[in-house]
Structure formats: structure tokens, C-alpha cells
Amino acid sequence: MDNHKGVLVCGEIAEGQLAPITIELLGVGRKLADELGEELSILLMGSKSGGLGQEAIAYGADNVYIAEESILDAYNSDAYTQAAANLCKKIVPSIMLFGHTDIGCDLSPRLNGRLGGGLAMECMELSIDPATKLLVSTRPVFGGNAHATMVSKSARPQMATMRAKTVPPAERNDARQGKVIPVEDKLDASAIKVRVVERIKEEVEGVKLEDAEVVVAGGRGMGTAQNFGMLRELAHVLGGAVGGTRVACDEGWAPATLQIGQSGKVVSPKLYIAVGLSGAMAHIAGCLGSKCIVAINKDKEANIFNVAHFGIVGDWKEVLPAMTAKFKELKAG
Amino acid sequence: MNIIVCVKQVLDPEIPPAKFKIDPETKQVIAPSGVPPVISVYDERAVEAACRLKDKHKGKITVISIGSEKASDVIKHAISMGADDGFVLNDAAFENLDSFGTAYVLGKAIQKIGGYDLILCGRQAADWGAGQVGSILAEILGIPVVTLACDIEAVDQNVRVKRIVNDGYEVVEAPMPSLVTVSSEIGLPRLPAGMRLMIARKKQIPVWKAQDIGAEASQLDKGNAHTEITSLTVPTRKTECEIVTGDTLSDAAVNLVSKLAKLI
Numbered sequence: 069m070d071n072h073k074g075v076l077v078c079g080e081i082a083e084g085q086l087a088p089i090t091i092e093l094l095g096v097g098r099k100l101a102d103e104l105g106e107e108l109s110i111l112l113m114g115s116k117s118g119g120l121g122q123e124a125i126a127y128g129a130d131n132v133y134i135a136e137e138s139i140l141d142a143y144n145s146d147a148y149t150q151a152a153a154n155l156c157k158k159i160v161p162s163i164m165l166f167g168h169t170d171i172g173c174d175l176s177p178r179l180n181g182r183l184g185g186g187l188a189m190e191c192m193e194l195s196i197d198p199a200t201k202l203l204v205s206t207r208p209v210f211g212g213n214a215h216a217t218m219v220s221k222s223a224r225p226q227m228a229t230m231r232a233k234t235v236p237p238a239e240r241n242d243a244r245q246g247k248v249i250p251v252e253d254k255l256d257a258s259a260i261k262v263r264v265v266e267r268i269k270e271e272v273e274g275v276k277l278e279d280a281e282v283v284v285a286g287g288r289g290m291g292t293a294q295n296f297g298m299l300r301e302l303a304h305v306l307g308g309a310v311g312g313t314r315v316a317c318d319e320g321w322a323p324a325t326l327q328i329g330q331s332g333k334v335v336s337p338k339l340y341i342a343v344g345l346s347g348a349m350a351h352i353a354g355c356l357g358s359k360c361i362v363a364i365n366k367d368k369e370a371n372i373f374n375v376a377h378f379g380i381v382g383d384w385k386e387v388l389p390a391m392t393a394k395f396k397e398l399k400a401g
Numbered sequence: 402m403n404i405i406v407c408v409k410q411v412l413d414p415e416i417p418p419a420k421f422k423i424d425p426e427t428k429q430v431i432a433p434s435g436v437p438p439v440i441s442v443y444d445e446r447a448v449e450a451a452c453r454l455k456d457k458h459k460g461k462i463t464v465i466s467i468g469s470e471k472a473s474d475v476i477k478h479a480i481s482m483g484a485d486d487g488f489v490l491n492d493a494a495f496e497n498l499d500s501f502g503t504a505y506v507l508g509k510a511i512q513k514i515g516g517y518d519l520i521l522c523g524r525q526a527a528d529w530g531a532g533q534v535g536s537i538l539a540e541i542l543g544i545p546v547v548t549l550a551c552d553i554e555a556v557d558q559n560v561r562v563k564r565i566v567n568d569g570y571e572v573v574e575a576p577m578p579s580l581v582t583v584s585s586e587i588g589l590p591r592l593p594a595g596m597r598l599m600i601a602r603k604k605q606i607p608v609w610k611a612q613d614i615g616a617e618a619s620q621l622d623k624g625n626a627h628t629e630i631t632s633l634t635v636p637t638r639k640t641e642c643e644i645v646t647g648d649t650l651s652d653a654a655v656n657l658v659s660k661l662a663k664l665i
Contacts, residue, residue, distance in 0.1 A: 145546065189530075189532045362661065378660060387650050
């Protein structure tokens with residue numbers, strides 16, 4: 069019968085440490101594994117992963133699989149797919165979890181294609197159905213207009229990518245026990261067809277969008293690149309970051325890396341100031357986690373007011389400079 | 402250079418949320434009347450990417466779409482942008498397929514067309530947004546895949562792709578034939594104009610059924626689906642928006658700032 073057992077987290081390493089999303093996944097994975105009465109494992113790849121075994125155990129893993137080949141140091145789709153598929157064939161997990169990150173978004177569907185599992189992407193919630201013991205995944209569809217829950221009745225592994233910051237990070241407990249298991253099988257280099265030629269990091273001035281406590285976002289209503297610059301001024305005063313809707317980024321007012329929404333970044337700052345954007349559901353999907361949403365829009369029927377906590381109905385050209393000036397005054401104390 | 406582009410016809414994502422209605426029983430969205438469906442936004446960018454490659458290297462673009470007979474509209478849209486040929490894959494057995502089923506049907510059609518150097522797909526559909534058909538399709542066809550492209554070049558026998566990553570981009574190369582999924586960062590699609598509109602209007606779009614592409618019933622059986630949707634809901638939002646006012650908009654702005662000051 070079904071010999072698939074256990075939960076496997078596909079780990080990510082950032083700056084030599086477990087990535088925040090990976091610590092979140094260990095928290096979710098631990099819960100799911102406990103409900104099933106099964107083990108939680110994690111796969112860590114690259115030569116930096118060796119030292120992180122105990123760390124992963126402290127965050128909840130029972131087994132840490134370490135694949136230390138240097139070809140896994142940076143993400144390569146072919147190499148990662150092969151390494152993960154090899155481990156899945158060996159430990160036959162019932163559930164496999166990924167971050168909804170550029171690695172997870174590339175790796176999980178390919179691995180799914182190779183293993184014949186069932187994958188739900190960008191999940192906001194994962195649980196075990198008490199009756200069937202199936203993984204139940206909840207994800208946004210139709211640009212966040214609706215939520216769908218999905219199950220895989222017989223396809224294994226049951227796979228999911230999880231949005232960042234939808235669950236709290238796992239609690240650390242250094243007393244926890246677990247096993248660190250080196251992966252000994254070597255990768256088949258002849259199956260690695262994709263070659264990474266270069267990686268370019270786009271430096272963003274100031275705070276990173278995903279880490280910012282204040283985000284000032286603009287949309288179609290900003291009208292020009294120059295106008296968009298006024299958002300930067302407010303963001304600067306507040307020590308925050310600037311983002312844009314898909315339209316604003318398509319127009320080139322903000323770089324594509326600063327797009328907020330379903331197909332861009334998901335942010336959850338303390339304060340989200342939405343200026344000249346109507347609040348298309350695909351955009352809202354990227355900022356709903358914000359503690360406080362402020363809307364400034366001429367159109368009082370704009371959808372953004374349905375999700376905002378505070379709003380001003382009026383032309384941003386009159387509102388924004390006054391806001392920036394007042395905040396400046398307050399900061400100057 | 403022969404390129405096959407996979408496109409999907411979807412509910413217009415720009416409709417106001419008030420027009421968005423679902424049927425929780427069938428777990429489907431009720432198409433609003435008077436709003437024509439459109440080509441999925443990323444798929445349109447994939448067509449644009451194909452046209453740019455054709456502009457440079459010559460060749461042929463074939464577009465395929467699984468859908469109702471109305472899907473010929475999105476094929477014609479692609480032809481009006483610069484594609485040469487297209488097929489609609491329409492069969493009762495193709496309705497509401499999961500990602501594996503979709504990739505299987507596309508794979509069968511692609512094998513029938515044959516002789517391709519590159520397959521392009523949108524990164525995800527604007528409706529269900531599963532984000533995996535392209536990758537599964539590449540695995541079925543046994544060819545390399547590069548996802549989230551924002552620029553595609555053909556260099557000798559390789560495809561050189563600039564792809565979006567979290568903090569910038571990376572450039573990867575893969576031997577052709579290969580599959581690339583396209584992201585919106587590739588840039589705006591061209592507007593169809595003049596002669597091309599005429600050509601598209603006159604073009605006959607053949608419809609292929611399961612038997613035409615040799616799709617096996619067992620592979621399309623919903624009982625064998627890899628994933629199943631168990632519920633579809635519209636989330637309720639409880640937010641009450643406080644509209645801040647003042648004698649002038651500047652006053653309103655100042656009032657707003659005093660309310661926000663304690664939050665940060």
C-alpha cells in the first residue's frame with residue numbers, strides 16, 4: 069500500500085544561515101508531522117549546509133539531510149531537482165514543503181512533474197484533514213478574489229509552497245534531538261543541462277521592500293515617473309521602502325523588483341500607504357498582511373478603501389506633500 | 402526558429418471585484434455577462450517574446466490553447482501580434498483539468514506539431530494561477546526548462562534567458578529544444594495593427610479533439626487527477642475604513658498623519 073511517510077522541508081540558506089522562510093516551514097512542518105505522528109525531515113543543499121544541521125534540529129527537524137556538493141552552492145534548477153528527487157526516492161515523503169520563493173517556485177513544479185505528486189502553490193494555510201489524514205492546502209486564486217482549498221487524494225508527495233510571513237517562525241529549542249544524515253549519492257553531471265552564466269544583484273537604495281516597516285506604494289494614478297519620485301520622498305522620511313503596482317512597474321516608474329502583488333512581492337509592514345492605486349485584487353494580495361493600510365485615492369468607490377483602515381478621498385497631489393511635510397516636522401521633533 | 406506558445410483564455414482579471422461571483426457548489430467562477438474573456442496576461446507576454454525572437458531570427462510561431470471553441474479568439478489575438486498558426490484543443494474531456502492533465506494534453510498536441518526549438522508558456526495563469534504547467538510539460542517532454550524569463554535570446558543552439566530572482570536577476574543558458582516560462586517583466590506586448598488584424602480575422606483555427614492528438618482517456622480521467630479542489634470561497638473582509646477629512650485636503654493629510662504617528 070502507501071509507503072509514503074513523513075514531512076520533508078526543502079530548506080533554503082541565506083547568507084550562511086537558515087533562511088527565515090525555512091524556519092517558518094519547520095514550524096508548519098512540525099505541526100503537520102505531529103498531527104500525523106510522523107517525522108519531520110529537512111533537505112539542505114550546498115557546501116555551507118554542513119554546519120546548519122544542529123540549527124535545523126533546534127527548530128524542529130528530526131532528520132537533517134545534507135547534500136554538500138559544491139554544484140548546489142547556488143541555485144541551479146537541474147541540479148536541485150535532481151538532488152531533491154533522489155532524496156524523495158530514498159525517503160518517500162508523504163508531504164513536501166517549499167517556500168514560495170524564487171527557488172521554491174522553480175523547483176517545486178519541476179520536482180512535481182518528475183515525481184508525479186500533487187502541488188499547491190502560494191499557500192496561506194496548511195492543515196491535516198482529521199478524517200482522511202490528507203494535507204489540505206488553502207491558496208489564493210483569481211488574483212486573490214477567491215480562496216481554494218485543495219487535496220491530493222492519491223498522488224504523492226503532497227506538495228505545497230508557502231508564502232513568506234504567513235506563519236510565525238518555529239520556536240528554537242537547543243535541547244531537541246535529531247539526526248544529521250549526509251547524502252552520499254553524487255549527482256549525475258550529464259543531466260545538468262542548464263548553466264547559470266551570471267547573477268546580478270540589483271542594489272536597492274535604503275531599506276529592502278520585504279523588510280520595511282513602512283511601505284509607500286503607487287499605481288496608475290501617479291501618472292509619471294517624476295510623480296512616482298514623490299513617493300520616495302515620503303518613504304525616505306519614514307525610513308520605509310517604495311513599491312509599485314503591476315501597472316506602475318510596467319510603465320517603468322519603478323523597477324520590476326519592486327512590484328507588489330500576486331505576481332510580485334508580498335509585504336506585511338506596520339504601515340502600508342497606497343497612493344493613486346485602485347486596489348485591483350492582484351495587488352491587494354501582496355499587501356493584505358499589513359497591520360495598517362492607508363488609502364489615498366480620488367475615487368471613493370475604489371476597491372482599496374474596502375481593505376484600508378484609514379483613507380483620504382482626494383487628489384494625491386494635494387495630500388502627499390502635506391503628509392510628507394507633517395511627518396518631517398514630527399520626525400524633527 | 403520554430404516556437405510553440407501555449408496560451409489560455411481567462412476571465413478578465415481587471416474586472417471590478419463586485420462583478421466577481423463564484424458557485425461554491427461547482428467550485429467554479431460564474432463568468433460575468435458582457436465581459437469578454439481575454440488572453441492570460443503572462444501568456445500574452447509569452448507571445449510577445451516569441452514575436453521578438455521571430456523578428457530577429459525568422460521562423461514560425463504556432464500557438465495552442467486548451468479551451469472552449471471561443472479560445473480561437475486568443476489564438477487570433479496571438480496571430481494578430483505576429484504568430485503564424487494556431488490550434489484550439491477542445492474536448493469535453495479537457496474541461497477542468499488539473500495541472501498534470503493540462504500539461505499532458507499540451508504535450509500531446511506539441512508532439513503532433515513536432516519540430517520545435519522552443520516552447521513558451523506564461524509563468525502562471527491569471528485565473529487559477531497554479532504556476533506549474535510549463536515545468537510539468539518540460540518534464541513530460543524531457544527538455545530543459547527555465548522559468549520566470551524577462552528576456553530571451555537565441556545564441557547558436559542555446560537559449561539564453563535573463564530570469565527574475567528575488568534580489569535581481571540571473572542569466573542562464575540551456576540547449577534547445579527547451580521550454581521557457583515568461584514573466585511580465587519582459588515588457589509590454591505589441592498592439593496588433595493593420596494587415597496583421599486582417600490576417601488574423603481570416604485565419605481558420607482548426608480544433609483538435611482528444612483523438613486527434615492521441616490523448617488517452619485514462620490520462621484525462623478526473624478520478625486520476627493529481628489535485629482536487631475541495632472548496633472555493635470568496636474571503637470576507639472585516640475592515641472598516643475611517644475616511645479622514647479636513648477643511649482642505651492638506652488639513653485632512655495633517656489629521657491623517659496625527660492618527661498614523663502613534664503607529665510608527
